[in-house]
Amino acid sequence: MGLKLADGLLAQELARVQGEVDAQFDALLPVPGDRRARLVEAMRYAVIGGGKRLRPLLTVATADLFGVDRETSVRAGCAVEAIHSYSLIHDDLPCMDDDAMRHGRETTHLAFDEATAVLAGDSLHALAFEILIDPAMSGDPFTRCELVECLARASGHAGMAGGQMMDMIAEEEGGEGFDLQAITRLQQLKTGALLGAAVEMGAILGKLAREGRAHLHAYSRDIGLAFQIADDLLDVEGDEAKAGKALRKDADAGKATFVSLMGADAARAQARALVDQAIGHLGSYGEEAELLREIARFIVERDR
């Protein structure tokens, strides 16, 4: 899959969760024998067999700290991934980023059509909440409520969608007026909010009280920023074939990014410092947090 890190634990866990997420979506989305077939096929196309599955892995790895049943944490991870997938479908639309390639394949609106892509995104959005609210998710309604609350806030106008709006404006303004603080805020919403939700949902499943989540929140905030800096570096230095999508887009658009504002070397150093800091937040955990540490390291070393 073009991952630089062939590290034992991480490579194995990524492959495992990829298989589990694919199987879960396959079971959730049988193609109906009526005229909704195209819609469900587009949902399947977007959500099965592509993507690193970083968000479900974060949910599973966090839930593992508390001994949560694996099927449960994979299921919750699929809800986060459904939100992530819907946002990619809509982001790739001609009226948004107008991208032709995603996960090394045609984007959904090219493989199907724009209207179907809009509806497939909308349907994956609803599916995320259908997954979380199903009694199969958790026998405890309070846990299901906490999961829905966490994911809805992270994905709406105060989270991911708000960050995407800021990102569109950053593009319009061509980098003017966006300093490091503004870019940090933008990215905390655009990518950080959902990565944070992926971690927090693991903690919710583990019945960790809200007050006890501060260190995990700090971990996810740091890896979220490191993730985005790495993304900006990939956009400048990466290999399109490995990334499976168009690169060099930010520079071509003259958009402010961590790299344009700090320079590549300082950005790389900053990403690594954030990863060290993220790992530091896990100090109260022992071996059981090794996967979360590996994920943090992977986030800045990946090539896609």
Next chain:
Amino acid sequence: MGLKLADGLLAQELARVQGEVDAQFDALLPVPGDRRARLVEAMRYAVIGGGKRLRPLLTVATADLFGVDRETSVRAGCAVEAIHSYSLIHDDLPCMDDDAMRHGRETTHLAFDEATAVLAGDSLHALAFEILIDPAMSGDPFTRCELVECLARASGHAGMAGGQMMDMIAEEEGGEGFDLQAITRLQQLKTGALLGAAVEMGAILGKLAREGRAHLHAYSRDIGLAFQIADDLLDVEGDEAKAGKALRKDADAGKATFVSLMGADAARAQARALVDQAIGHLGSYGEEAELLREIARFIVERDR
């Protein structure tokens, strides 16, 4: 507001719920002092000050049967309306129905831009679940779960979005292959599912057990179909100025509708029969269901 029925109870209740829904969305959506402002302004544009508010009225009227606190039922009604509004924004996009007018004003993608409209729709979608899952909605997590489950199912691929897919295909096929049964199924998903959810959510708030909801389900199924037949009649016979949107679209597209399949007179008779049948399902209620009866009558008499 161009309503034919100046009937006392209904006109008064519609006006009341319109004011309450507007006030609720105004409170839920303060415009932030950062670059998300355009997004929230687009959400407000789409969701405040337009629309009949039929869905919130259904939720409130059903909840009233069980003496549910009004603030609670209005809040739940706003969640249904947020879903309805997001679907209209996305439906009106150039890649979907390409509509220029809605509620007598420019559609959201014209008043703002396409990308903002996509994001505003997505954000209203998330907002619906943020509203329902907020502890302010209900102190009982089980009730909040039931509300989310009902609305997520009604709006996703097995509900509204699935119906919209069928509708797109009906347009592509130009009426060929869509008989009355297929159109009924299409409409049960496209408009019926959400109208049904509006009613069911009132019953959930009223703590009516699932087994006891059959007559309300039958009521909403019948008014849902009557609503769509009335819509098809409006498309043929209505006044664009009163409707606040473009009409004559189905006929121009050669699309199969209840009117094209049955003829206008038979369609009108069928809509009225469905209304009588819907009212019949409320037989176990007395005066407290008068508003639901009025809504059923209004649905076929409206001119927008």
